[in-house]
Amino acid sequence: AQSVTQLGSHVSVSEGALVLLRCNYSSSVPPYLFWYVQYPNQGLQLLLKYTSAATLVKGINGFEAEFKKSETSFHLTKPSAHMSDAAEYFCAVTPMKTSYDKVIFGPGTSLSVIP
Amino acid sequence: EAGVAQSPRYKIIEKRQSVAFWCNPISGHATLYWYQQILGQGPKLLIQFQNNGVVDDSQLPKDRFSAERLKGVDSTLKIQPAKLEDSAVYLCASSKRRDQPQHFGDGTRLSIL
Numbered sequence: 001a002q003s004v005t006q007l008g009s010h011v012s013v014s015e016g017a018l019v020l021l022r023c024n025y026s027s028s029v030p031p032y033l034f035w036y037v038q039y040p041n042q043g044l045q046l047l048l049k050y051t052s053a054a055t056l057v058k059g060i061n062g063f064e065a066e067f068k069k070s071e072t073s074f075h076l077t078k079p080s081a082h083m084s085d086a087a088e089y090f091c092a093v094t095p096m097k098t099s100y101d102k103v104i105f106g107p108g109t110s111l112s113v114i115p
Numbered sequence: 116e117a118g119v120a121q122s123p124r125y126k127i128i129e130k131r132q133s134v135a136f137w138c139n140p141i142s143g144h145a146t147l148y149w150y151q152q153i154l155g156q157g158p159k160l161l162i163q164f165q166n167n168g169v170v171d172d173s174q175l176p177k178d179r180f181s182a183e184r185l186k187g188v189d190s191t192l193k194i195q196p197a198k199l200e201d202s203a204v205y206l207c208a209s210s211k212r213r214d215q216p217q218h219f220g221d222g223t224r225l226s227i228l
Contacts, residue, residue, distance in 0.1 A: 004157075009155070041124075041221065041222075041224075042221050042222075043119070043206055043208070043219030043220050043221050043222055044158070044206070044208075044219045045219070046216050046217075049216075090157050090158075092157070100210060100213070100214065100215060100216050100217055101146075101163075101213040101214070102160075102171075103160075103217070105157030105158050105159075106157050107155070107156055107157050108155070108156070108157050
């Protein structure tokens with residue numbers, strides 16, 4: 001069965017510092033992978049997705065993620081944190097290619113940005 | 116285009132009472148999802164509709180939860196009777212098709228006393 005783990009339920013970074021949010025997945029076949037962001041009292045927004053084209057995926061708001069098959073990882077990074085990046089981040093996987101269906105979400109990582 | 120609309124935004128009830136949530140998806144979106152998001156966890160799919168038919172309700176506690184999507188547009192999710200463990204945010208999402216990205220509403224935060 002597909003599953004997603006996110007190391008670190010809470011991450012704090014200083015404004016301007018590197019953001020690194022970790023995600024590992026388990027899958028018998030290469031899945032589609034996603035990162036979603038959730039701002040307080042709002043729904044989820046799609047940040048970026050991996051669909052087996054390029055292993056380095058660029059998303060919105062300066063975020064990017066790299067798919068590493070050998071490590072079964074899909075870590076999210078941003079070179080310089082901004083106060084507005086404070087939010088909850090979810091890594092997700094879908095077992096069905098060409099689909100956003102049956103998405104399985106990880107437990108989430110709460111990002112705090114310190115001025 | 117208008118986003119996914121949900122109401123109410125907040126609801127507080129006592130255990131054993133009933134509650135209903137409403138979702139209006141983006142116009143033209145055939146697929147509708149209801150998720151339960153417990154504090155500190157990722158969203159969990161409760162039920163998925165394709166037009167007005169149920170595609171997946173394997174994780175819906177059917178003894179107390181029910182959902183319908185009449186005419187393939189709006190949807191309601193009901194809990195009767197509510198339990199303390201039902202305290203969560205209930206998110207509605209919609210997509211044009213199952214192979215298209217999901218768009219989420221802002222959710223309904225349910226507190227059970």
